[in-house]
Amino acid sequence: MNHWIEQAITLLVIACPCALVISTPVAIYAAIGNASARGVIIKGGKFLELLAKVKAICLDKTRTITFGNPVVSDVYPLNGTSREELLACAAGAEVFSEHPLAQAIVDAARNEGYEIHKTEKFESIIGKGAIAKCLVCEDETILIGKLQFIRESQPVTDEVEQIVKTLSEQGKTSVVVSFGEGVAGIIGLMDEIKPDSNQAIQEINSMGIKPIMLTGDSALSANYVAKIVNIDEIYGGLLPEDKAARIKESISKYESVAMVGDGINDAPALAQSTVGIAMGAAGSDTAIETANIALMNDKLSLIPFLIRLSKATLLRIKINTIGAIAVKVLFIVLAFLGFGNLVMAIAADVGVTLIVILSSLNLMKFE
Known part of the structure; x- marks a missing residue:
């Protein structure tokens, strides 16, 4: 009788959801902390998760691809x-x-x-x-x-x-x-093109994400810059409402679309996009307030990094969750079969929790 009471207590201990509960928030906080150290403000884990699902990125030209110091x-x-x-x-x-x-x-x-x-x-x-x-x-x-x-x-x-x-x-x-x-x-x-723009666009392309240029400048001027940075979908001469309309069209085509911009002209498009990213250091207060993510040092190369970070975060959450569930299922089965051990159950529960925490904190070192 005492044996089965011990098995019941073992079952209760191993059923504790600590590792499952913390697997997501710790990973999200670690990723946001990593981004913050690089001068990126992410206004919530939701936007980090959405960024991992982006299929197209619309970019303004001035002060995003170029320096904005004409x-x-x-x-x-x-x-x-x-x-x-x-x-x-x-x-x-x-x-x-x-x-x-x-x-x-x-x-x-x-x-x-x-x-x-x-x-x-x-x-x-x-x-x-x-x-x-x-x-x-x-x-x-x-x-x-x-x-x-x-x-x-x-x-x-x-x-x-x-x-x-x-x-x-x-x-x-x-x-x-x-x-x-x-x-x-x-x-x-x-205006001069930023030295990291070409590499950033190449990385975005290599991820299977479509880069699109939206600018208020003329189509000819936009084409000149687009050729240098290897963007083949360009829309020039756009008013703020035109940019927002283009974002809406892109969402209907690609489902999940990010917008990168800086000025007050970009605010409607930032609000319309799945994830709005403002070039914060040079951006207007309206753009920064509207955006979900702000790059305070204006490095376009941070965009592909953020996408990689978001994908790595979701993968880490899945691995942590599956690992925690697998260990708990194993000990629950052992408890039902009468082979459970209270000490082992406590060690497994605490051990899995620590592993999940340490695994998630590795995102702080993600490059």
């Missing part, structure tokens, strides 16, 4: 406008903007020693450009931004179209400026 490379004054007037007036409008292209134009005007025109009534049109009233140029309204934006209110000549096309083919971004009648000039800006 410099003015070309200035084309038109319709009798001087270089000084074009840059000074454009900088007067852009001085109120936080966009990297705007800051580059302001820096160019200052570096050339021009006095920036005073402006008022600045208004930013997200994804298109900006409007301001110049207090120097006879109170004229300045329109500055994409060609499509200028075309909405000003006539655009073939010369303007050709200049924009040429700049785009060279991988440059065109900012068209208008004040008075017609187009006053075009400013070309060039």
Whole structure:
């Protein structure tokens, strides 16, 4: 009788679910800790698990694939406008903007020693450009931004179209400026591709994940960068709502889609994606708040690392769970057959729990 009482107690001990209960959270916390040490903020284990199932990754171009520190490379004054007037007036409008292209134009005007025109009534049109009233140029309204934006209110000549096309083919971004009648000039800006972008995209491709470029820049400019980093699916000239729509289309095709972006223009797309990843150090507060994961050091190479980490975490959870269940089933069978031992049961339960913890903590060293 005492023997079977001991077997019953053994059964109760081995049935303790400690190892099963902690197999998932310890692995998740270890993985999140590893990511945090590399400057990555993951806002919950759910997003780490979702990242392992991603089939496509949509990436913004500026400040994601490129540094996002553009410099003015070309200035084309038109319709009798001087270089000084074009840059000074454009900088007067852009001085109120936080966009990297705007800051580059302001820096160019200052570096050339021009006095920036005073402006008022600045208004930013997200994804298109900006409007301001110049207090120097006879109170004229300045329109500055994409060609499509200028075309909405000003006539655009073939010369303007050709200049924009040429700049785009060279991988440059065109900012068209208008004040008075017609187009006053075009400013070309060039951005440098991050050194780790090519390798990161190659790793993403090798994992069987489809990289897709979504950008507000022209399709020609996007194609130039995409060829260098080996992305073959590109969508250019997108407004914020267009990016979100593309994410929705990609989800219907690939089921699970991540979005990597940085600016306020990317916030709708980040929210629409399965997993939103913000380039945090250079990103806007809106993008970081909307995203599920933030890369605080802006290294694109962290994306493939995070995918590997997420897959390794799910695999470790499965191994830990199966191992714990196998040991418990073995001792439960022994207890029913009368061969169980209380000391062995306690040792097995504690031992499996320790093994699960140590196995999960190995994720802290995952490379």
